[in-house]
Amino acid sequence: MERTMLSRTAQRTIPRCSRAASSRADFLARQSAPARIAAASHQDKAYRKQQQLLRSILAIAIAGGVATLTQHYLNDGMLRVAHAEAPPKDEENALVFEASRKKAGLSKEENRDLISSQHHQVKRSWENPGVYAWGSNSGRVAAPDSTENVIKTPRRINFFDGMLLRDIKLDRNAGAAIDEKGNLLQWGTAYAPDTKSPATTLQGKDLVALSMSRDRVLALSRSGKVYSLPMSAEDQAAGIKPSESTWLPFWTTPSPVSYRLIAPKDLKSPEKVTSIDGGLEHALLLTSQGRVFSTASSSDSFPTRGQLGIPGLTFLTRPEGPYDQPHEITTLRGFSIAKIACGDYHSLALDRDGRVFSWGDNSSGQLGFDFNAESSIVDAPSLIPTQKLYSGTSQVPSITSIAAGGSNSYITVDATKVAAQTGRLLTEDEAKANRGLGRVTADTFAFGAGIYGGLGNSRWTHVQPSPIKIPSLSGLFEYDERTNTTVPIRLAHLSVGATHAAAVMRNITHTSASTDLTSSDDSTNWGADIVFWGGNEHYQLGTGRRNNMSSPTYLQPLDMEAEIKRAKRSTGGKEEHRFHITPRATAVLGDGRRVSVEQRVECGRGVTAVYSGT
Template sequence: MPPFNPGPRAFLEICRACRNSTLQRSYRSQRRQLSGQGHTRRKPQSSILFACFLGVGGLGIATHNYYDYPLLTSAFAEAPPAPVEVKIEKTKKKKGLSKEENRETISSQHLQVKRSWENPGVYAWGSNSGRVVAPDSDEQTIRTPRRIPFFDGLLLRDIKLDRNFGAAITENGDLLQWGNGFSTDVRQPTATLKGKNLKSLTISRDRVLALGSDGTVYSIPGAKEDQEKGKKVSESSWIPFLSYNSTVSYRRLQPKDLAWNEKVKSIASGAEHLLILTSAGRLFTAASSTEEFPARGQMGIPGLVWTTRPAGPYDQPHEVSTLRGFEIAAIAAGDYHSLALDKEGRVFAFGDNSSGQLGFDPTNESTYVDAPSLIPIQQLYANTGLAPTVKQIFAGGNNSFFTIDASTIARPGSNAKPSSLGRITADTWSSGQGILGTLGNGRWTHVQGTPTKLKTLSALFEYDESTNTVVPIRLKSLSVGATHVAAVMDNVTHVHAGTSDGTDSENDTNWGADVVWWGGNEYFQIGNGRRNNLSVPGYIAPLDGGSGGGEGVVGKSGGGKRKEEHRFQITPRHAVVLGGSGRKVSVEQRVECGRLVSCVYSGV
């Protein structure tokens, strides 16, 4: 008998069968650990609905646990399933523990959330040739996540890492820099640009580009020597008619002809170029490195090279005039290419296309495109009965990624039920260089022009108790390094255990969002402790190496025996009282992938 492979029309019947199963209980109540003797742990409802999609759409990333479940077989197979051996799970509770101690014992995820609040900081790993991920160590590589002691107890607004230098913005908006690219004599992060109330940053090959809360863009040398020897900027004092020179050299990059209430709202940088997006949806580009002037079309200005640049500073911003009339909502930059997403869900790409990173095949005439070109996203869903809208764009190295909401529409000859119309499927697509597995599609491809779907991160669903419906699981964020990628899932999280808006049950535990990693791993930048590259998304262990005692991903060990594996889950934003300081603040963990390095930090 051929393997069962239901089509899309079978999905509603499958979900209905799951929902009507007598084994179903409340999602939250079934996450709790049953402690009485003779009780088995119930399967979470969302995990069972997830199993439906394992049959329909391939591998699914479970929000909490994976389970083998015979319901699909019994509902559709010709023969009844084989008897299932029932095993009684032993209690993980211990006598004499408090409610909070019991939560830590039964749940690895709860312990991770608690530690992230009690001990905020930065974990980093990967290449340490520039003393960035471990400034106080001479080790060339850091195989698994390790805390940078300097950041213990600190919250950051942003952080970006290269293998040679790192930069971060403190909670009060000052810039920190470190690494051999900054100074071989300074082994710890050092404050450089102060008092500018910076809110975000990006880095090029040799400069730090930072955005102030007032919309000012600052370009700061990556090297300490250049900061000290370069031209200092005259700054105004709070005392009238008094000015002084800045302590470090930097440049202000100010787009021309901004409207009265228009200001810069976001920036993104490649190796040599900078994208500047204003609150009015206008896009500007500028040179961002002192080593090379952009020459691969990544600035989106046809014919603009070093010899044809206009009079004035070499790094002056230029408006991408061909995008006038399109209200740009988001930007992303790879090493030598650029992406722009407008409010209608259309994506424009320009720059280097030697690996197909612009979302279409390269041509023999030229390896780059110097004017924004519309990516034909609609062709990816031709004859599928789905209407796609791009929701997010990401880029890094020689790769581009797109998240798409595809809604079911009526079409001639379709037998789709009226109830299915408008149902949204969330997909993730990638293009560019995949020889190290960076595409995440299970293949090792040199050049990928037409975007390819990441099946592991597409068509994922879970059950929403608040609406009693099945909803798509989207990506919350995606960070693209030079050769590797990390994706944070926007799955259901819970951070209210033991509080007034949660429950006071000793079995009510917190859990965060799932994080998966893939791509090049030659310097252990994925963080799993191994050196082999990954072409499909996978988990890593908890950052602190501890697993508590609780549930995790069910995997398989040698000989086919089952074992529990505890995976890293990232803590979502929540207002907490930080351990040690007694200060209440809204904080979350974030992921950053850089050039052969990675980090997770506590962000405000």
């Protein structure tokens, strides 16, 4: 067809060119000599161009004809009819669809395990609760029954198999935990040089939370009492043991271990201590009325870097009484404090209106203020100027949580989009900027030391005095199928050690697939994302490598041996999946108990643990 059309075009063009040549001769005959010469020259050029065009068209027509004839003979002289054909097979690049992992003869739950690694992880966290630890083991903390100096990847501590814990705190040489009954467990060489498993120390106090200083353990009871006891088993046995009441009326007996009560004065009934946190030498106590008290928490060193929040308070100027008596931080009166956090030598407090106060050591900028070489100590709570973080963005920030550890501080922010206030008609760009009013963006900021990667912003900064955003933990959204809306992804929890940190995301989770009788065979459970970053000298990040990480990173599943077995059953080979932490849910444990349980992470000083919490 193409060849025929080109030939006809050529045929129509030839007569037109002949007629043009005849007209040219008549025209030249009527002109004067100079005009005829000029006209002839002009017409010759035009004529040559027409001839060149003619030759080009003829060449194209001939080439098209040859191509058509060649294609005709290559296809056995038969004309092709246009129709839909299957694409040619490319064995190398062909798409291969994964075969179903379901296997005949298995139950719905067994097939769910094969389908999803996350479902498998959630299920195992319920069937086999316990503690996984990794990092430094020089003090027999990460693996009490091992002589290895480091534990490179998560490993179960056999002693805690099947146990639920209320809290856990870890140091390189000491570990402490509260069991399901509220009793204190301790281990590590700082507790006893020959320790090989945790031992129960303080019993019958219904403990709920812990804090560890350089050489003491502080424990908060459900009733609001704060107990301070030596870290060492030897000191617990040799120290003064308070008398305790017994089940017999008017009968007391000495406590099995030595401890001190840290009791704030002038608590108003029914005010009590509801939260504790501490550093290497100090601790903060938060009451149910939003008041904050500070206390010395170490036996061998009194706080000297302003971390108590009491201007002028030193060991020599302290009031009469015990060196570790609590002091109310009076400059915070009038602010209803909701949360407290402590680094090694600094403190943070967040009030219910979203304002953050900091005090103590600022040598790395961990207070959120510019570093002052003449004095790196701020001995009274000072307001961090967080409003300037969103200046010029049409967003209003509200601090939602705080965290601290070592020489680092962290804050999480809900930033709400508001209308730009200009006092005039908005330009087109300003009108576009006003779209999405009321939209909340969740961001995370870090400040302090970044030389080990603790800022989480992919940079290695010695001193960071102003809060800087962690990109991979900020501005995240996901689609909620239940509400058909896009929602921000916030942080559920931040745990900060001496040089490293972990963040648990509050992403949408699902834990009812196994109990929902209406769920499909393909419905599976999944947990919350968790990431780690910072110092890794002792393998405390759990990556199996020793390099520090300046940006949040995922880990492989905790129980890799079980994960590999699952993968071999489903695909015949090893799969790469990341660790998801199981959120709180009511589940049936391996021993048949039905309880409310969740997995939690705890970053200590060179050690990390994930445990089953009640």
